[in-house]
Each structure stands twice: as structure tokens, then as C-alpha cells.
Amino acid sequence: MKAASKSDGEPTPSEPDQETDDDVSVDSLPGIEDAGSDTEPLELDDVFHVLQNERRRNVLRYLDDVDDVIEMRDMAVQIAAWENDTTVQRLHSDQRQRVYIALYQSHLPKLDDLGLIDYNKPRGYVEPRPRLDRVQRYLNPEPSTESAPAATAATSAENERRETFLKTAGGAGLLVAAGWAGLLTPLLSGLSVATVVLAIFVGTVAYAYRSELVPSSAEN
Known part of the structure; x- marks a missing residue:
């Protein structure tokens, strides 16, 4: 499981201030609440809309082994490294910034609206929800053994x-x-x-x- 950790470097101007509370839990985060939509059906059009974008697919890839609250900043750094075919240590600040802004303004709010994640935008925390598995199974389909x-x-x-x-x-x-x-x-x-x-x-x-x-x- 990927642990939440601070990435190197000072926050860029467009990044919101983030607090460094210890022992972060869902109950202590405003804006992340238990919702009753995990059992509701997920429209196939929504699944396609999520998977058709490479950056959203990378979000799913990052969250694949995550079952706890993570910092959006760390996710942005890793996804930027994947997209630029480099390591986190060699990543340029402008490369990280482009991914951070896109996640902050568009992709994570979209996934939150679909009930796939809980996204605390002011504090920059993300937690996967159970129904995220319904989309990830399309991303990593199991080989069929029917025949x-x-x-x-x-x-x-x-x-x-x-x-x-x-x-x-x-x-x-x-x-x-x-x-x-x-x-x-x-x-x-x-x-x-x-x-x-x-x-x-x-x-x-x-x-x-x-x-x-x-x-x-x-x-x-």
C-alpha cells in the first residue's frame, strides 16, 4: 500500500495550502463523508468517460493498491513522472505543475462526482471508494477461461x-x-x-x- 508522504520542493503558487496533520482519518477530514451511493449502479457511459482519458487511467493505476487516505500532491508527482517517462527525482517543476492543476481542477472532481473517490479539495486529500473497483476491473481485466x-x-x-x-x-x-x-x-x-x-x-x-x-x- 502506498503511504502518504510529502514530496520534495516548495508548493507552487497555484497549489492550495495543505496541513500536515498526523494520523489522518476520514472522520477528521471535512468534506469526506460516508455516502450511500457505493451500491448504486455505475452507468457504462461513465465508465467509458473515465477510461478514455489517459490521465484518469493513471489516477486509477495509482489508486490500484491504495485503501487509505493519500495526499493528492504525491499522486500528481508520480503521475507526472509516468507521463514524462522519468523518475520522481528527475521531474521538472513545470511537468509536475501541469499534472497537478489538471487533477485539481478537473479529473479528481469528476471522479468524486461519480462516487469513485472521496476528494477533499481544500486540503488535497484523496481516498478511493469501494465502487472504484467497478472501473478498475475494466482497466485490468482478468483473462477469460471460459473456452x-x-x-x-x-x-x-x-x-x-x-x-x-x-x-x-x-x-x-x-x-x-x-x-x-x-x-x-x-x-x-x-x-x-x-x-x-x-x-x-x-x-x-x-x-x-x-x-x-x-x-x-x-x-x-
Whole structure:
């Protein structure tokens, strides 16, 4: 979990004064109150509106592992570092300021209006609300396993056919090599060896072709 901490540097003129109370809790923050809208449905249009903006997506990314009150200042610094592909230590003040102003004036109030966060604008505190998870699941969707059994069965059948083909081809190759080396001359003539190899090859191809046309029971 990300802990609230002060970032380096003096506040810029456009940043509101922020107090440094210890042991910050929701109950002690004016403007952050328990609301009964956490169970209300979230419109899909609102979800799209939140996710279509990269900076709001970065807010969700920052809050992903947060379950306590954080300082908006720290969020702005980290998001600015992400957007500029740099570290917090190398971040320029103007880069941080652009993100801070946008979060302060637009993005965080919007998320607060939707009931996704509790945003205390005068003091610069942010706390995620339970319904934020409903949006974050679209940002980090879990891989679907609905068709996994069928895909596994099909892959298993394909591997079985491939293994059979390779074993048969290998056996035919050994017969050809033995015929060339004269090891089978006492038993089979060259024509007989060629006939056996051809029969094995034709049978293998026919088996593979039939397996493609008639799926096994595992693939049905």
C-alpha cells in the first residue's frame, strides 16, 4: 500500500495550502463523508468517460493498491513522472505543475462526482471508494477461461496426431537407412523395403487427414 508522504520542493503558487496533520482519518477530514451511493449502479457511459482519458487511467493505476487516505500532491508527482517517462527525482517543476492543476481542477472532481473517490479539495486529500473497483476491473481485466477446456482438448489431440506422425516417419526413416546399409538384404529386397516405407507413409498421411476431417471426441 502506498503511504502518504510529502514530496520534495516548495508548493507552487497555484497549489492550495495543505496541513500536515498526523494520523489522518476520514472522520477528521471535512468534506469526506460516508455516502450511500457505493451500491448504486455505475452507468457504462461513465465508465467509458473515465477510461478514455489517459490521465484518469493513471489516477486509477495509482489508486490500484491504495485503501487509505493519500495526499493528492504525491499522486500528481508520480503521475507526472509516468507521463514524462522519468523518475520522481528527475521531474521538472513545470511537468509536475501541469499534472497537478489538471487533477485539481478537473479529473479528481469528476471522479468524486461519480462516487469513485472521496476528494477533499481544500486540503488535497484523496481516498478511493469501494465502487472504484467497478472501473478498475475494466482497466485490468482478468483473462477469460471460459473456452480453456476446449482449447486444451484440441491442443492435446493435435499433439497426439503430431507425435504419431513423427514416430511413424522416424520408423520409416530407420527402415530406409537400414536398407541402404544392407542390413535388411537377407530378409527383404530393395523393392520390398520401398514398398513397406511407402505403405507406412500413405497410412500415416491418411490417418492425419482423417483426424482433421473427423474430430476426436475430445474436440467435440
